[in-house]
Amino acid sequence: MEWTDVCPVAQLREGEPQVIYTDDYAIAVFRVGDDYYAVEDVCTHDGGELAGGDVEGCQVICPRHGARFDLKTGAALTPPAYEAIPTFQTRVKEGTVQVSDEPTG
Secondary structure (H helix, E strand, O other): OOOEEEEEEOOOOOOEEEEOOOOOOOEEEEEEEOOEEEOOHHHHHOOOOOOEEEEEEEEEOOOOOEEEOOOOOOOOOOOOOOOOOEEEEEEEEEEEEEEEEEEEE
């Protein structure tokens, strides 16, 4: 597994996710308290981006149709989405938030 730098810890603020692009994915990285979560930045309902949605606790709300996803597991929590989104491991190394290049869930 490879790791990609997202941004310095101080730059990733709650409510302001960062999106990075790998060869295979657009990955939205969220800060919730002192934790970091990364999910594919694509709603499984209609393919819209999730990074522009509101975050409530550990849930991101799709800004297009209101589907909710669990940032920890990727599970679709409310219609109109029924399929989970891929999640990615995160870590902090030398003050930089990093994300894995392979989905975990």
